[in-house]
Amino acid sequence: MTECGTEDDGEGLEVLRERLEYVLRGHAANVPQSRIASLSEEGEGVDPRQLRVIRSHKSSDGGIHVEAMNRLVERMENEGELYLKQKYSKVMVTPENINDDDEEDDELEDLDEEEETPTYPESNPCVSTLQYELLLDALAQPAATLPTLASLTRVSSILAAILSQHTADGGVTNVNFHSVPTVRVFNAAIKHSSMMETVGGNEKERDGALQNAFTAFDALYQLDACVKRNDETYALLLKVVSQQIPTSRSKGNVLRSLYEQCKDEGVVSAQVLEVLKGETGNSEECDDWIEGLGVESLTPRQTMNVERRRIA
Structure with missing residues (x-):
């Protein structure tokens, strides 16, 4: 290549x-x-x-x-x-300009340190x-x-x-x-x-x-x-939380918080609800909330950006 x-x-x-x-x-x-x-x-x-x-x-x-x-x-x-x-190197170190002078050795050490985390324009x-x-x-x-x-x-x-x-x-x-x-x-x-x-x-x-x-x-x-985040973003992240965090009240709170953000952005979809529907047992309050979720209960504002933010 x-x-x-x-x-x-x-x-x-x-x-x-x-x-x-x-x-x-x-x-x-x-x-x-x-x-x-x-x-x-x-x-x-x-x-x-x-x-x-x-x-x-x-x-x-x-x-x-x-x-x-x-x-x-x-x-x-x-x-x-x-x-x-090579393009942005300002100091070229060659055998001719290296000597035993401590000050120059220090400069070379500083150069090496800078090269460990280089940033370019x-x-x-x-x-x-x-x-x-x-x-x-x-x-x-x-x-x-x-x-x-x-x-x-x-x-x-x-x-x-x-x-x-x-x-x-x-x-x-x-x-x-x-x-x-x-x-x-x-x-x-x-x-x-x-x-x-x-x-x-x-x-x-x-x-x-x-x-x-x-x-x-x-x-x-x-x-x-x-x-912008889309419905797939939230569905995938909810799945990560579902799989990686053990069943607990805290987990239920994280799921609820992410759903509220998703709702505020208008990207709640059937894909998002499907992930949440599989989450039970975190707390009685969380179970009641999830049970009440459904496509039919969604408002236009909660879904208005689903198609707009989807990508082919």
């Missing part, structure tokens, strides 16, 4: 991004239950020629494709970081929100074979990268299509947590699943000016 940054103009980077997105779609089409796989079954979303090439190398399960997707995106992250480091040009979306959706499927903790850590790093990319390109003034976050990419992160049924299991896995889900949800509030 062509290395990022070998082209001097933006056109070369654009081609590289599109090429990787093309390959990722092909891999995703072979991950059962992924969004792209569902679209490809309907004849949408994936070029038939691309699908034939990928399927000719198809493994017995989709795990190989998920791992390949992760490796590709990680490589592009590293390539982009190297490109930005633009986003990584080799990765895009779409690439992260495709990878997150694949990681959320049963076919994904990464160990649970490793998978949760990877999702956490992706969420951080998405927000960092957006901030680097101006935040609320960001007009870079490749780094502007979407509700779909955050929903995919929450979906990843919703696929992990760890109540009563590993506490680190449970805490990681909850942290990632609420980090993604909180990010949507931070980005309210450019991306």
Whole structure:
């Protein structure tokens, strides 16, 4: 694959991004239950020629494709970081300007410390929100074979990268299509947590699943000016709470609070109610409240944004 940054103009980077997105779609089409796989079954979303090439190398399960997707995106992250480091490096350290002077040694140490957490005035040009979306959706499927903790850590790093990319390109003034976050990419992160049924299991896995889900949800509030939560966002987060928090009055309060937010945003749907209907036993008060929920009792204001905020 062509290395990022070998082209001097933006056109070369654009081609590289599109090429990787093309390959990722092909891999995703072979991950059962992924969004792209569902679209490809309907004849949408994936070029038939691309699908034939990928399927000719198809493994017995989709795990190989998920791992390949992760490796590709990680490589592009590293390539982009190297490109930005070279582009914005102000101090070039060479053997000629290194001596035994303590002061200069201290300066070099300071430089090393700064390079550990570099920040640049633009986003990584080799990765895009779409690439992260495709990878997150694949990681959320049963076919994904990464160990649970490793998978949760990877999702956490992706969420951080998405927000960092957006901030680097101006935040609320960001007009870079490749780094502007979407509700779909955050929903995919929450979906990843919703696929992990760890109540009563590993506490680190449970805490990681909850942290990632609420980090993604909180990010949507931070980005309210450019991306809105939809009914899928709430349905997935309610599912995470349902699966990760043991039955208790506190759990019932969290569910009620999320539902009230969902209602205020006008995105209550049958999908949201379906998750809540399965929640009983948290408290008598909570059970009575859930029993009274129903599509027929919803007002137009509580559902007015359901279709408007849904994405194809």
